[in-house]
């Protein structure tokens with residue numbers, strides 16, 4: 001009996017229905033990807049279907065829509081394999097489309113669109129600081145570090161460090177961090193988020209612009225503080241000069257270019273392995 005059992009809290013009960021997973025009419029569900037825009041813009045189904053048709057795939061990809069959720073059915077299982085191995089987000093007209101691949105327990109209710117892995121770059125890092133340990137430290141202040149890209153630990157100078165970071169959506173993006181390169185000497189480092197084009201320079205949240213922001217400056221400030229304090233330990237939080245614009249277009253990790261703002265996919269027939277190669281070319 002659970003220790004916290006009290007006479008007023010009765011345990012849950014219900015009939016147990018056995019399921020033979022193989023008897024379920026799966027149809028093409030196993031080649032399903034569910035997508036949702038992290039954006040206040042909405043796009044009609046025909047636009048999304050037209051976009052998807054432009055991808056160079058082995059088989060057809062059909063799209064259906066239920067309110068703000070899109071269902072992508074890949075007719076070729078190889079396409080699906082490659083797609084889910086490489087993409088957890090896409091961009092359409094600059095809006096971020098979050099993707100969740102089919103799993104056996106997937107249901108409308110179980111799909112979580114509150115966070116995703118985003119590629120984050122840190123620029124302005126002194127050349128001497130290229131170790132994987134250091135990259136994990138700085139990107140850990142933005143979220144959970146999933147992958148470190150490039151060649152950390154290499155002796156060659158690098159333009160930036162880059163990592164895939166588990167990022168909470170609907171919360172302010174962490175705009176950067178300070179590096180204390182000597183005692184009491186600080187260097188600000190900007191974080192740039194790939195695939196983020198439509199975001200608010202007031203509250204730092206993806207999916208709306210500054211004019212559409214419903215938060216007051218005080219609320220925005222408080223939310224950002226909470227976000228930074230939550231991910232900073234064991235490091236001290238430092239406040240820089242006042243009246244400095246915190247969010248600028250620097251937060252974009254990629255140029256505003258058709259190639260990035262609306263990704264067109266090509267699944268090369270010669271691509272035989274599924275891997276986590278970065279979707280976007282570094283530049």
Ligand SMILES: [Zn+2]
Pocket residue numbers: 200201202203204205208209210212213214215
């Ligand atoms: Zn806002």
